[in-house]
Amino acid sequence: MKNFTFQNPVKIIFGKNTIPQLAVEVPQGARTLIIYGGGSIKRNGVYDQVFEALKGRAIFEFPGISANPDFETCLKVIDLIKKENIDFLLAVGGGSVIDATKFIALASQAEGDLWEILTKNKYPEKALPFGTVLTLPATGSEMNSGAVITKAETKEKRVFGTPLVFPKFSILDPETTYTLPTEQIANGVIDTFVHTTEQYLTYPVGGALQDYFAEGILKVLVKNGEQAMKAPENYEVRANLMWASTWGLNGWIAQGVPEDWATHMIGHELTAFYGIDHAQTLAIVLPGLLDVLREEKAEKIIQMGERVFGISDGSRENRIDVTIQTIDSFFRRLGIGTHLSNYGLGKEAVQKVVERMKERGWALGEHHNITSEVVEKILTKQL
């Protein structure tokens, strides 16, 4: 096991009818800005529950945070924060709303070129405090200190992270997910699945507990993913998916073990160029990446096959093949295509991503050997 230092102070409030606890968790007297997305929270009643809990408080709101939240919109929110002397933020939504809120919490306290927070990790010394009400289980953003922000102007998708942007609390009510479109459920399951494999499908370092935890998350997704789409109001299914998605990226399963994240980094470019949903890009990239890197990831792929999918027969090569095929078919059973052609893309998309990788000079993955040439091989397999 590798050495590590980690702390995750996020307070989790989980379960049915937990949104009223905002009345206790949002500081009394705070001028609070509620940040949300496109209006689904108005249709599913979450918006009303939030406002009911905070009745009589100094509340402001900023709707309209989009998927793959953009830097430019965040700047508008920061203007509002300064104008209204906001001192607490409440993100109500999924990972995009929470990620935007994290950036806004930090950037609102910074001076100078705010884009350098994302390109040069230039962080101010403090951030505005904020809480979250999660309505879309997927990114784990509700219990971590990272976020992804896109510059719409240049189609650049960037990641940042600092303990300053751990939420003070996150409210997770599985019933808020009953009304999600099936495609968003599927995306969330795949996002969590690939978060987990990024921290698990590398090489063995003897982190037995971390492996069991990661495999537990994957088994929950495999068992409940399709069920969630078929039976939207099954509380147990939705509760397990919601809790698993938080654990997929709250940091604990990564401690003491290697991490990959190449699937995410390659996928981000497909989203930035073509607007493909984040999870869809992961579903495209992961099967190809595992096939191209099958030798260096062999032990963990075989372990995952055996422990998550029960694949224990056949030769080493055969077990690797079947495990990758099983992952691929799981994604497809959720209704998410695993090939570029499913999204109307071809060789030119491969070239565009490869060119950007070249520009960046990145060498991704746990062995830092996924260069632009390797990315080309991976995406070509997934044409």
Added chain:
Amino acid sequence: MKNFTFQNPVKIIFGKNTIPQLAVEVPQGARTLIIYGGGSIKRNGVYDQVFEALKGRAIFEFPGISANPDFETCLKVIDLIKKENIDFLLAVGGGSVIDATKFIALASQAEGDLWEILTKNKYPEKALPFGTVLTLPATGSEMNSGAVITKAETKEKRVFGTPLVFPKFSILDPETTYTLPTEQIANGVIDTFVHTTEQYLTYPVGGALQDYFAEGILKVLVKNGEQAMKAPENYEVRANLMWASTWGLNGWIAQGVPEDWATHMIGHELTAFYGIDHAQTLAIVLPGLLDVLREEKAEKIIQMGERVFGISDGSRENRIDVTIQTIDSFFRRLGIGTHLSNYGLGKEAVQKVVERMKERGWALGEHHNITSEVVEKILTKQL
């Protein structure tokens, strides 16, 4: 899954050669009191590492915290704290030292009858901040906010807990455990094992992830427990045991599921009356308790048998029997007796514990149905 609210802010610093990080973690300028036990940290070099890391600081020390740390000794430490204006505590040792430090951290800030902290949950508004250097993996105290303190005078063992006594940081260096006596390793494995079953062997509520995590901890213990005794300097084995023991009682596996804790409460009385090691009392009580409560715990016992021990053949009753026997024989293979007679105790010990249970009027367990009569049945099975 049940609703829950939880937060665990402890910073974990895990791995080889991590004790020097005390230089960063202990606040500069703090008047720091180092609290430790019987001197094993002097023999294994941990004491020297701690003092080297804190060279030049205002350091005080209080040695001599015993197993099952007593209220009376804690009062002496509090006198020293007041006399020397101590403002930071550092626990160096196992669960007993850390538990004592938690009580001291809290009680040193309280007024009045300090025993009421333990009997009436009368907590002050703040506690002295403290960190820990863990040298004996067992109790999980390094990453939780509870502790057990014994009044030597009346042989009363009491539990308390408040978020005020979460450690600020805990340093976990598996190499510090190489020199532990095999009996202490065995005790630590059993302590962690029973912490986990207290939060897992109840009744199903659909907490799939919690179950997988608990089963992961149990599998790590079963795989590494005996190995640790045979090969004391196997880093991987010691690292996995240390990390599993933290997870056995850092609170996360209990969230959203029922908890039992009857084995602990019954075992505490055996320790209080007869000085039997805490883990030994758990090894005595658990097999008897599972047998007596086999009907209400049936589903989870069968699940544990299958997933942890691979027991999948036979009738329902047979699977329950074999699972309980397998737990019992695991404890005995670690060299820990599971019957009162192994410790020279007989029926009079059963009566003494039963009498105390009657006095307390407790009804223990996840269904609050383990009355003194049930305790008598459990302990009689384990004569």
